[in-house]
Amino acid sequence: MSDKGLFVRGSxxxxREAGFVDAVSVNVANMxxxxxxxxxGFTLASLPSVSGVNLVAASIIAFTLSIPQIITYTTLTKHIPRTGGDYVWVSRLLGPRFTWLVVGLVVGFIIESLAYYALIAIAGVGQLGTMLSTLGxxxxFTPLEVIGIGILYFAIVVxxxxMGTKYGIRLMTVLTIASIVTLFLALAVLYVVPKSVVISxxxxxxxxxxxxxxxxxxxTGPYFALGPTIMMLPFFAIYIYPWLQAAPAIAxxxxxxxxxxxxxPTSAVLSMIMVTLGFAAMYYSMGFRFSTMAMANGYVNFWSAAMVASGNVVLAWxxxxxxxxxxxxxxxxxxxVIVRYLFALSFDRILPEFFSYVSPRLRSPVYAHLFDLVITAALIASAEALYSTFSSLYGAVVEALIYFALVGVAAAVAAILNKVKLxxxxRVTLAVASILMxxxxxxxxxxFLEYPxxxxxxxxxxxxxxxAxxxxxxxxxIARHINLxxxxDISLVFMEIPPE
Structure with a gap:
């Protein structure tokens, strides 16, 4: 490490391995x-009442509320395209005075993201079981098997x-495209097969x-009521609409x-179309009342409904x-993505230098990936062993929302004080969008906090x-003391945009 340079190294x-399809895919996967x-269905089962909860309307409302964030993130990505994305924006736009807070929230955001991956790994094992049982x-799976399979899922992609960043990006893109294709196939089944046949x-x-x-x-109740429908906004916050930081992190x-x-914009609109059509397809093919109660009781979900509705073993598989x-x-x-945050913190000399080490042969941040795997595996084991439900980590999303709010504050400061040449x-659009965000x-x-x-x-x-x-x-x-x-003085780092 050079003690004279602000950053760990000059680049x-x-x-640059990611094209347009890759960038859209990483966002769609993120959402x-x-x-x-x-x-x-797990969320519907937790609500005091599902009366008036309309998932199609909830999706449209949630997407509408995400538009300010789409504008904010798109604007800042255009003007500050750096590894680490929003971490770089916030730390530079707010400046050295608030770096301690930014770093704290970013580390919390990283751990929240790893908790989310643990949630997804556990839910993925559950979906595997649902798929197999639907196919007869x-x-x-025992809790130990859930832990083992969940860790195996994540270990494979890590x-x-x-083995190489380009392989990781290609794997992600292939998995995302294949997932999108099968989702539209499932939609076609639910919309094309006669309703009476689907119900049977x-x-x-x-x-x-x-x-x-x-x-x-x-x-019992109406097809739509605003209050109960808005109660579902945290569900969309957990899974879909705020999660726009993936492509900016690899910009x-x-x-x-x-x-x-x-x-x-492309990935946000595509994701909105897919999830909204998915819920609409269930209401259309099976009826609103049945779909709502069947999901809430755990009898059926979008995927299992499409599988059996197809009436074809190959399509079902x-x-x-x-x-x-x-x-x-x-x-x-x-x-x-999360490795890029670790990388950016290391590049700024906050985390140890090995997190930003890139293997000359593999062109991959090897040690950051291994750290990612170890922490996520521990969270998978903790969530399943202590609570036996993937929803046990839902509450961790609050930290991410606070972090996103800080991004909005930084963007507003940038627009109002003209810290970015716009x-x-x-500037006016960014200021309004970021404040709304x-x-x-x-x-x-x-x-989240009102209904724990x-x-x-x-x-x-x-x-x-x-x-975290x-x-x-x-x-x-600690990093500041060591570097002093x-x-x-690493506070000077946060007065400069890092190199690409």
Whole structure:
């Protein structure tokens, strides 16, 4: 390490491997549409009442509320395309005075993301079991098996990334595209097969003695009520709409300016279309009342409904495999993106230098990937062993929402004080969008905290995040002390945009 340079070295050493399709794919994987369609029943079951909850309307409302964030992230990605994305924006726009807070929240965000990957790995094992049972292969997994399979899922994608960044990106893109194709295949089944046939075939998934009419009759209330529908906003915050940081985090590895400019709007709209059509397809093919109660009781989800509705073994297998691939795609994006945050912190001399080490042969940040695997594996084991449910880590999302709110604050400061060279029109748009973004993140955070029994407010989730933020703050002051002894004030780092 050179003690004279602000950064660990003069360039990141990472190579531009990602095209437009890769950039869109990493965002779509980040937004976890397939996982949301498969697991929404767990949330419906936790609500005090599902009366008036309309998932199509909730999706549209949640997307509308995400538009300020889409504008904010797109604008900043265009003007500051660096490894680490929003971490670089916030730390530079707020400046050295607030670096301790930024680092604390970023470390908390990293751990929250790893907790989310643990959640997805556990849910992916559950979807595997659902797929097999729907196909007539009855199997149940013990907690130890869930832990083992979940860790195996993540280990596979991590080791592919270790073998080379381009392989990790290609794996993520292939998994995401395959997942999207199977989702549209499932949509086609639910929209094309006659409703009476779908209902007849889906009825085979119901327990003995339970009928379609009996399930449908359990629902009472309107097709839509604003209050209950808005109660579902945290669900979309857990899975889909705020998760726009993936491509910005690898922006310095994206090949073209077109890909940098358009990947976020494209992926956000595509994800909105897929998840909204998914819920609409269930309402259309099976009826609103039955779909709501069947999901809330755990009888059926989007994927199992499409599999049996197809009436074709080959199609059922394809859709079933695609449903599991969605979870693997999320893990594949995670193995790429969160390592970029570790890399950026190391590049700024906050974390040890080995986190930003790039293997000359593999062109991959090997040690950062291994750290990612170890921490995520521990969280998978903790969530399953202590709570035996993937929703036990839902509450950790609050920290991410607070972090996103801080991004909004930094963007507002940049626009109002003209810290980034922008035209007057762009400055005004960014200022308005970022302020609205802060308000949205604040409101959804309130929903999480107001209803902890629904949204995973437990000692594991909150403890992990509070501890991570405190550790992050401590890491900053320790790093500053160590570097001062070497003659370098790292606060100066946060007055400069890092090299590509």
């Amino acid at each position: 990141t050493g990472l190579v 976890s549409v397939g996982a949301a369609l498969g697991t929404v 292969i009855n199997i149940s 080791f592919v990334n270790i 075939r889906v009825s085979s998934l119901l327990p003995s003695g339970v009928t379609y009419s009996k399930v449908a009759s359990q629902y 310095s590895e994206i090949k073209s300016r077109r890909a940098i400019n358009w990947n976020l 394809i859709i079933g495999i695609g449903s599991v691939l969605w979870y693997l795609a999320v893990l594949a994006y995670g193995a790429i 035209s007057r029109g762009v 802060v308000g949205v993140m604040g409101y959804i955070s309130y929903q 029994s629904i949204w995973g407010g437990n000692p594991l989730a909150y403890g992990v995040e509070i501890g 933020v405190l550790v992050g703050i401590a890491i900053y002051f 002894r070497r003659g370098l």
